[in-house]
Amino acid sequence: MESRRKAGAGAGTGVVPSQEYKGDAAKLVRRPKTTMVAQQPARIRRALADVSNLVNGRAAVPVPNRQKAQNAVVVAADKCRKAIKQRNENNKVQPEVIVIISSECEKEKKNPLQRAVSRRAPIQTLTSILTKCSRASDGVITTPKKAPTYDIDVCDAHNELAVVDYVEDIYKFYKSTESTCRPPCSYMSLQAEINERMRAILTDWLIEVHYRLMLMPETLYLTIYIIDQYLSMVSVPRKELQLVGVSAMLIACKYEETWAPLVKDFLCISDNSFSRQQVLCTEKSILNKLQWNLTVPTMYMFIVRYLKAALGDKELENMTFFYAELALVQYSMLVYTPSVTAAAAVYAARCTLGLFPLWSDLLEYHTGLAEPQLLYAVFFMTQSCL
Template identity: 75%
Template sequence: MIVDLWHVLLVQGTCLPLSSYMSSQAEISERMRAILIDWIIEVQYRLTLMPETLYLTVYIIDQYLSMESVPRKELQLVGISAMLIVSKYEEIWAPLVKDLMCLCDNAFTRDQVLTKEKAILDRLHWNLTVPTMYMFIVRYLKAAMCDTELENMAFFYSELALVHYAMLVYPPSVTAAVAVYAARSTLGMNPPWTDILEHHTSLAEPQLLDCARRLISFHTLAPESKQKAVYRKYSKPKLGSVALQSPDKKLLSG
C-alpha cells in the first residue's frame, strides 16, 4: 500500500507547471521570476516559515504563471498572495496579511492581496495537495541515512533549483534526487550514488548527470549572482556554511 502510494506521488510529480510558460508571458522574464523567488526565500527565512511552505509557494507561483498572463507590476502580488495561501495551509501560525504587505513596502492594498489570493485558488481549483520537491528530498535523505551536513547541502542545492526557471524541465522527484547526488559529490562521499538511493528514486547515476551539471554550475556562479538569498542563507554557521564548500566541478566536465 505504501509502495503504491509512493508510485502515485511519482506519477503526480510529472504533472508540473509548463516549463515553457515564460514564452506566453508578455511582460515578465526568467530574470524577474528569479528575483521574485529569491525574495520569497528571504521572506520564508526571515519569518521562520516551514520549508514545506517555501516549496509549495514556488510551485503555486509557477503553476499560476503557466495558466495566466501576469502584468509585471503584479508579479510580486502573485508571490505574496501565493505565500499567504500556503501559510494558511501549512503553518500553525500563518503570517497576517498586514505583515506580508509590510514586507512588500505596502506596494499593494489588503483588498488587492485578498482578491489575488482568491483568483489563484480559483484558477488552481483549490488543489494544494501536490508532490513538491521537498516531499521527495525528505524521503531520499532518510534513505541515505544522512547527517546534518549532507542534509544542509542537499537543501542548499534544492533551493538553488527553485530560483532557476531552467530547472522546471525536471520533475520534482528528479530534482530532489539530483540535489542529494550533487550534495554527496560535493562532500566527497564515495560512492556519490548508492544502490539504496537508486532503489528509492528509481534513477540510475547516468540519469542524474545532466541535471547535476546544472546545479553544480549554479553553485559555482552563486557567489557572484545577483540573486544571493540561497547562498547567504546557507553560508551561515547555523546551516553549516555549506554554500562555502567548493562544488564538485568534475561533474561539469564529466
C-alpha cells in the same frame, strides 16, 4: 492236537480260522488279525462292468491327486477374476471424448512446470520495447536493483505519524502523479512583461521572506509551485509579479502552517507596496485558476525520503537543501520532475562533501534512478555556481 494243526494250517494259508475251531489256547493268546490281499496283475477293464478289484466285499476309495486339485482351483479362480474384471469394465462409464480443434492443444502437451513458467513470463509490449530502444540510444540502460536488506523505516516503526505500512505506496502514488501536476516548462514564452530573470529575483526574495517568518520548509516549495502554475495560465504584468508572489505564499501558509502569518505581516515585509484588498483579490484569483488543487507532490516530499535513504548527517541535509533552493530559483529546472530534481540535489550534495559512494544501491532503489540519469540535471542545477 488236531485242532491245533488245523489252526496252524489255516494261519499258513492266510485264512482267518472260525471261532468254533478255536481251543483254550486261542482264548489265552490273541493274535492280531492279519489280512493279506493278493496282488493282482493290472489289466484294462470297462467302467462299472468289472468289479473284480473288491477287497473284503467293499470297493476301494480313489485317492485324488493333490497337485491336480490345486491346479484346478487356480484355474477356476482365474476364470472368476477374469469374469469379474470383464463385468466391471462393461459397467464402467466411458469418458466423453472431446476433440480440440485449435492451437491450444499444442500448449496442453507441455508439462505443468513449463506452463507455470510461461504464465509467469513477462509479456513484451510495444511500449516496453520502444522504451528499451530509447534508453539504449541514450546509454542509460541499467539492470533493476533488488530490494535492499536494510530497512530505512525501521527507526519509525513505532511512530504512527510516519505510516510505515503505507509509505512505499504513498511515494509510488506521488511519482505517478507528479508529471500531471507540474506546470509546463515553457510558459515563460507566453508572458509579455516578465522573463526568467524576474522570476529568479522573486524566488530569491521569497526564500528570504520564508526564512524571516520562520515558516515550515513545505511552505516554500508549495509557494513556488503555485506561482509557476498561475503564471502558466495568466499573463501577469510586471508591477503585479510581487503581488502574485505574496498572495501565493499566503495561500501556502494557510495550507501548511499551524499558525499562518496575517496579511498585515506580508504588507509590512513588502514595504506596503500594495493594499490588503489587492492581496485578498489576487489570492481569490489564484485559487480559482488552480481550482483549489493544492495537494501536489513537491520537491520537498522527495528530498525527505531520499535523505533518509542516503543515511547522511545534518551536514548532508543542509547541503541538499541548499542545492534544492538553488533549483527553485532556476527556471530551466522546470524541465525535470520534482523527484528527479530532489535526487539531483542529494547527488550534488554528496559530490560536494566527497561522500563515497556518490550514489549507493539503496539510493538507486528508493529513487528509481541510476547515476547516469542524474548527470544532466546536476549540471543544470549547478551551472549558476560556476
